[in-house]
Amino acid sequence: MVGIGAALVVFVATLIAVGVLQWVWAAAGEHDFAVPERVPFAGGAEPEFHAWNRFHIRYYAMALLFLAFDMEMVFMYPWAVVFVREGALALIEMLMFILILVVGMVYAWREKSFEWA
Amino acid sequence: MAGAGEAPVFVVAGGGARSALHQLRLAEGIRIVATPRHAAVLLIVGRVTEAATESIRHVHDQMAGPRVTVAWGHPEPTAVPVRAATDGGVAEATELIRRQFHNVVNGVIAPEPVWLPDIDPVEWRGVGPYGHGGAGMTGGTPYGRPLALRAPARDGLELDVLPLTVGPWFPALPAGLALRVSFQGDIAQVVEVVSADLVGFESPGGVVARTGEPLLIRDLELARARHHLEWMADTFRLAGIDRLALAAGRLAASIDPGDSALVDRLATGARRSLLGPMSLRGVGVLPSDIDLSGLGPIARAAGRDDDLRATEPAYREIGFEPVTHHGGDAWARFEQRAAEAVQAIELAGRAGDRRAFGAGEIEGPDGRHRVGEPTPATRLVTHLEQMLTGLEWGDLVTTVQSLDIDMESVTVGRAAA
Amino acid sequence: MTVLGVVVQVAAVLIGGAYLLAVADRLAGGGSANVLAALAHPIERASFLLLQPVTTTERPDLPAWILAPSLLAGLAAVGAVPVPIGGPSAAGDISAGLVLFGAAMLIVLVAVFIFGWAPNSAMPMIGGYRFAAMVLSIGIPFSLVVLTTAIPAESLSVGVIVESQSNLWYIVVQPLGFVIYLVTAAAIAFWGPFDLPEGADLAGGIAAEAAGPRLAMWRLAQAALMVTLSLMGAAVFLGGYHGPVLPGWGWTLLKTALVLLVLASTGRTIARMRVQRLVWFGWVVLLPLALVDVFVSGWIAL
Numbered sequence: 159m160v161g162i163g164a165a166l167v168v169f170v171a172t173l174i175a176v177g178v179l180q181w182v183w184a185a186a187g188e189h190d191f192a193v194p195e196r197v198p199f200a201g202g203a204e205p206e207f208h209a210w211n212r213f214h215i216r217y218y219a220m221a222l223l224f225l226a227f228d229m230e231m232v233f234m235y236p237w238a239v240v241f242v243r244e245g246a247l248a249l250i251e252m253l254m255f256i257l258i259l260v261v262g263m264v265y266a267w268r269e270k271s272f273e274w275a
Numbered sequence: 276m277a278g279a280g281e282a283p284v285f286v287v288a289g290g291g292a293r294s295a296l297h298q299l300r301l302a303e304g305i306r307i308v309a310t311p312r313h314a315a316v317l318l319i320v321g322r323v324t325e326a327a328t329e330s331i332r333h334v335h336d337q338m339a340g341p342r343v344t345v346a347w348g349h350p351e352p353t354a355v356p357v358r359a360a361t362d363g364g365v366a367e368a369t370e371l372i373r374r375q376f377h378n379v380v381n382g383v384i385a386p387e388p389v390w391l392p393d394i395d396p397v398e399w400r401g402v403g404p405y406g407h408g409g410a411g412m413t414g415g416t417p418y419g420r421p422l423a424l425r426a427p428a429r430d431g432l433e434l435d436v437l438p439l440t441v442g443p444w445f446p447a448l449p450a451g452l453a454l455r456v457s458f459q460g461d462i463a464q465v466v467e468v469v470s471a472d473l474v475g476f477e478s479p480g481g482v483v484a485r486t487g488e489p490l491l492i493r494d495l496e497l498a499r500a501r502h503h504l505e506w507m508a509d510t511f512r513l514a515g516i517d518r519l520a521l522a523a524g525r526l527a528a529s530i531d532p533g534d535s536a537l538v539d540r541l542a543t544g545a546r547r548s549l550l551g552p553m554s555l556r557g558v559g560v561l562p563s564d565i566d567l568s569g570l571g572p573i574a575r576a577a578g579r580d581d582d583l584r585a586t587e588p589a590y591r592e593i594g595f596e597p598v599t600h601h602g603g604d605a606w607a608r609f610e611q612r613a614a615e616a617v618q619a620i621e622l623a624g625r626a627g628d629r630r631a632f633g634a635g636e637i638e639g640p641d642g643r644h645r646v647g648e649p650t651p652a653t654r655l656v657t658h659l660e661q662m663l664t665g666l667e668w669g670d671l672v673t674t675v676q677s678l679d680i681d682m683e684s685v686t687v688g689r690a691a692a
Numbered sequence: 693m694t695v696l697g698v699v700v701q702v703a704a705v706l707i708g709g710a711y712l713l714a715v716a717d718r719l720a721g722g723g724s725a726n727v728l729a730a731l732a733h734p735i736e737r738a739s740f741l742l743l744q745p746v747t748t749t750e751r752p753d754l755p756a757w758i759l760a761p762s763l764l765a766g767l768a769a770v771g772a773v774p775v776p777i778g779g780p781s782a783a784g785d786i787s788a789g790l791v792l793f794g795a796a797m798l799i800v801l802v803a804v805f806i807f808g809w810a811p812n813s814a815m816p817m818i819g820g821y822r823f824a825a826m827v828l829s830i831g832i833p834f835s836l837v838v839l840t841t842a843i844p845a846e847s848l849s850v851g852v853i854v855e856s857q858s859n860l861w862y863i864v865v866q867p868l869g870f871v872i873y874l875v876t877a878a879a880i881a882f883w884g885p886f887d888l889p890e891g892a893d894l895a896g897g898i899a900a901e902a903a904g905p906r907l908a909m910w911r912l913a914q915a916a917l918m919v920t921l922s923l924m925g926a927a928v929f930l931g932g933y934h935g936p937v938l939p940g941w942g943w944t945l946l947k948t949a950l951v952l953l954v955l956a957s958t959g960r961t962i963a964r965m966r967v968q969r970l971v972w973f974g975w976v977v978l979l980p981l982a983l984v985d986v987f988v989s990g991w992i993a994l
Contacts, residue, residue, distance in 0.1 A: 163695065224829075238839050458818070669967055
């Protein structure tokens with residue numbers, strides 16, 4: 159049985175291989191960085207603050223919309239498989255479901271959720 | 276093997292380096308990179324002032340190494356310890372950069388040490404190994420840098436704001452321009468121009484002082500076309516259209532009175548690459564309270580028929596009519612400059628040995644230069660804070676690029692005022 | 693095929709494809725018209741990067757910084773597993789291969805985000821958040837058009853989908869789906885004109901602080917991701933291994949290379965999109981078009 163097991167092996171093997179390669183190179187070229195070499199780049203001026211901060215994600219409303227559509231994707235995977243067997247009924251049912259979601263998308267568009275500056 | 280490839284170069288461009296730099300971009304065997312981390316060679320080209328020393332040292336030390344520095348076209352020695360310098364043309368500079376790169380990579384010359392002192396700016400103030408366990412939110416200030424400030428956002432929430440000085444050698448901004456930006460997310464909530472004159476100038480009076488007697492229209496118009504083509508190349512490069520950027524750069528380097536069809540073709544290429552709808556249209560519209568007079572292509576791209584050339588008899592003889600565009604956004608400015616480049620080449624072809632502009636004023640590629648008056652770039656810089664506040668970072672960069680601000684001209688204008 | 697065989701096959705296809713992409717990108721950028729120089733270019737660049745030290749910043753999140761290229765490469769590799777390369781013998785290996793692929797491609801968001809977050813530097817961080825906005829906007833159209841190819845095949849197995857194209861490639865019945873697939877695939881692989889997280893305005897963006905072997909690994913992983921996306925595009929839209937004369941694997945690789953070359957050439961000829969326009973484009977243009985593709989293709993399949 160190859161299947162999903164092979165996929166798992168490929169994933170883990172690549173993850174480890176690339177990680178180990180990076181580690182080996184870093185260890186081989188052991189390098190002590192001076193303080194000015196470690197300053198983050200922003201064009202030549204020294205930063206006053208750490209860059210990490212509670213970043214204001216202004217597209218949060220769009221991110222919520224993504225959640226709604228992503229849930230719909232979960233239903234669509236099995237739906238796509240049985241679609242031909244179920245026929246026009248499946249088409250109409252999914253169409254209704256999606257139309258409701260699209261109304262949400264149009265509302266978000268009208269509320270300018272897709273622009274933030 | 277490693278030294279055989281292209282030399283990755285980070286450029287610090289001072290005054291008078293504009294055309295030289297554009298020619299260097301066309302040279303084989305050199306790749307100009309966006310961050311010192313990707314570079315092995317630091318190239319200091321043109322005039323930089325003493326005030327720039329600190330920032331050049333920072334950029335130098337940020338190169339990943341093995342690193343080496345090359346200076347090109349410096350009339351006076353710089354304040355940084357440069358090992359190799361040339362006063363020659365593009366070919367000599369290319370050759371020197373490639374040789375130094377090859378040498379440092381293959382260990383022929385020793386890599387340069389850091390130029391700044393190797394000491395922590397502020398002592399470690401934490402307790403644990405990661406600076407944790409002291410006072411404050413994370414308990415320490417590693418490297419003397421605190422965490423971001425808090426400030427109300429414009430939508431009424433109290434959120435983190437990250438003040439950061441971007442520049443003066445940030446590759447997407449004009450060389451020498453430093454902006455202190457308070458980022459809230461990717462929005463520039465507050466923008467401040469950090470005004471230190473880092474870029475030196477060739478003549479204290481700028482373009483006007485160099486023109487004692489009337490100029491040959493042919494030379495002036497070809498220089499205008501070259502200026503606009505170089506600006507177009509930079510715009511293409513910022514938008515990631517490398518092929519067009521190279522074509523524009525090549526055309527600028529060999530501009531000739533028969534080339535107007537080639538510029539037209541370049542503008543068509545820009546339209547095909549969807550430059551307008553993808554990145555420029557609707558960006559960088561100027562606030563209505565800015566006085567546009569004398570701002571040259573920027574004013575004309577907003578529909579203002581403002582051009583000193585219209586008052587010159589010699590220009591009227593060869594059938595000059597100002598071109599204008601509507602919209603006043605970055606795309607209108609692109610169309611405007613493309614059209615002006617075509618027009619300039621055609622005027623140069625018709626000009627013969629006619630002369631114009633002898634009386635202490637001139638319509639330069641960036642607008643009106645007049646003795647005793649601030650240059651267009653100086654005026655634009657004073658409006659930058661108002662224009663850039665509240666923009667998303669990418670739009671901010673596009674806006675600055677569309678204004679075509681040359682920091683050398685800003686320094687000259689400040690000195691004149 | 694044994695598990696080891698799968699590992700070797702995926703590695704060979706991804707690394708070979710990555711090299712092809714690097715050469716094609718070099719030629720597309722106009723930096724050199726000389727094919728021989730372009731062939732040597734990726735090797736010269738890689739040998740310089742491997743010679744550099746691995747840079748660091750003042751207080752990076754080092755485990756995350758090491759993990760990001762590994763995760764991106766892992767996701768690219770796992771996405772390529774479900775695609776049958778040589779012929780129907782491998783078909784049906786993973787019964788829900790399309791789901792595995794779709795999931796892996798959306799988790800790319802995590803790898804790219806942490807690569808931008810880890811160095812503790814402003815420009816890479818903005819690049820990471822920008823990529824989040826991008827993937828949230830084009831992720832749904834991407835999944836929809838991939839899924840639509842499962843409708844006529846009545847299976848989520850990529851092997852079955854390819855096998856069902858023996859008479860008619862799905863690009864013929866779903867041309868709109870193929871175009872949307874190309875656009876969204878370029879965005880997921882942050883390839884031009886959608887290379888916003890490392891755009892010129894961010895001075896390299898997520899990769900601005902990375903140098904040396906770390907940058908080399910990151911570039912390799914990104915190229916591998918492009919190959920995986922092209923491989924899947926060739927399988928579900930262009931009939932995979934189906935074709936006359938050549939052996940099955942020959943057709944798969946030829947079609948993959950074709951998709952790869954199309955993506956490489958558009959990457960440097962179309963202007964980079966503004967992030968807010970891309971978000972608008974994903975929701976208001978691509979999503980409705982993808983839905984039209986789903987329902988029209990469904991109607992045809994009935």
